[in-house]
Amino acid sequence: MAAEKESDWSGFFSGCVPPPNADSSARAMAEFAERHSAQGRRVVLVTSGGTKVPLESRTVRFLDNFSSGWRGAGSAEYFLELGYAVVFLHRHRSLSPFSRRYSGLNLLDALKAVPVAETTRWRVEADQAALPGIVPVLQRYTAVREAGLLLPVEFSTLSDYLYLLRAAAQALSPSGPKAMFYLAAAVSDFFIPASEMPEHKIQSGASPLQLTMQMVPKMLAPLVKDWAPHAFVTSFKLETDSSQLVARARKALATYRHQVVVANTLETRRVYVVIVTEDSQIDLALSENEVKQQQEIEEKIVQHLSECHTNFIEKSKSPE
Numbered sequence: 001m002a003a004e005k006e007s008d009w010s011g012f013f014s015g016c017v018p019p020p021n022a023d024s025s026a027r028a029m030a031e032f033a034e035r036h037s038a039q040g041r042r043v044v045l046v047t048s049g050g051t052k053v054p055l056e057s058r059t060v061r062f063l064d065n066f067s068s069g070w071r072g073a074g075s076a077e078y079f080l081e082l083g084y085a086v087v088f089l090h091r092h093r094s095l096s097p098f099s100r101r102y103s104g105l106n107l108l109d110a111l112k113a114v115p116v117a118e119t120t121r122w123r124v125e126a127d128q129a130a131l132p133g134i135v136p137v138l139q140r141y142t143a144v145r146e147a148g149l150l151l152p153v154e155f156s157t158l159s160d161y162l163y164l165l166r167a168a169a170q171a172l173s174p175s176g177p178k179a180m181f182y183l184a185a186a187v188s189d190f191f192i193p194a195s196e197m198p199e200h201k202i203q204s205g206a207s208p209l210q211l212t213m214q215m216v217p218k219m220l221a222p223l224v225k226d227w228a229p230h231a232f233v234t235s236f237k238l239e240t241d242s243s244q245l246v247a248r249a250r251k252a253l254a255t256y257r258h259q260v261v262v263a264n265t266l267e268t269r270r271v272y273v274v275i276v277t278e279d280s281q282i283d284l285a286l287s288e289n290e291v292k293q294q295q296e297i298e299e300k301i302v303q304h305l306s307e308c309h310t311n312f313i314e315k316s317k318s319p320e
């Protein structure tokens, strides 16, 4: 696997329409990273959720994937607990930090409208039993919001994601080694270039639909080499065949020469990951007891990576 040439990814961008929030998000991310870096805080970009791959330019149909955004949203919370400022680049309507715990709930079942005595007004009461743990969650969320420590940025399609990833990298790059990239989004490897996409809805006919998709250039290559060359970069590797997992993680590290790959399989991703670096391989797992106590693997991943990040920052201060 050869690292991508500049022409692969610059050609990809020249064939895409920028997302509507491209300029405003680029400005917001740059301002956010600059403010927090000036205050001495580490800044992490957490990517989260799946990417939508349109089949028509006036999109009726698209390809998608399984990712819920649980990993990214949970990890963002643990980064915040450790004092990071977090840019949360996430798929529209995927899970968000803090509210993720209540995503399966019909909010209206937990709320009641109560008349305010001797007025025509109403107030809304929440049934705390229907919202487990809501008070500490709300307190943490409010503290994070008031301190301006979390910047959510939304994407929807694959090309939106890649545009915003590049803008995020450019925004965080001035933070040097204190910037971390935590690339947990499930990004499509295949797409149909705009020039080859039908404009209108594909008609159903007598013959089966045949699609030819192009490879998406791996954005890890320019990210590590050009967009944020001094940052600490963690990518994820997802496989369904566990026998290939670590070898593929190692291959990614050797190709892109970034710092860490978090390797996981589809079925066990909530309880087990392998953290792979150039010279180490560490298993992180939840015990049965920890699962019962509702502990989360994301807490262990983020704790471990923040220690690796500290070492990386220290090492970058002392020239070899």
Ligand code: PMT
Binding pocket: 049, 066, 067, 068, 069, 070, 071, 072, 183, 184, 185, 186, 187, 188, 189, 216, 217, 218, 219, 220, 221, 234, 235, 236, 237, 238, 239, 264, 269
């Ligand atoms: O959201 P959840 O349901 O909680 O699931 C979490 C998760 C399984 C999605 C997450 O833990 C995970 O593994 N995310 C990465 C999935 C993935 O895209 O793996 P991959 O092996 O296809 O890609 C490896 C890396 O290459 C990724 O970090 C990706 O950011 C990067 N990539 C992918 C495509 C592309 N064009 N350029 C890239 O740089």
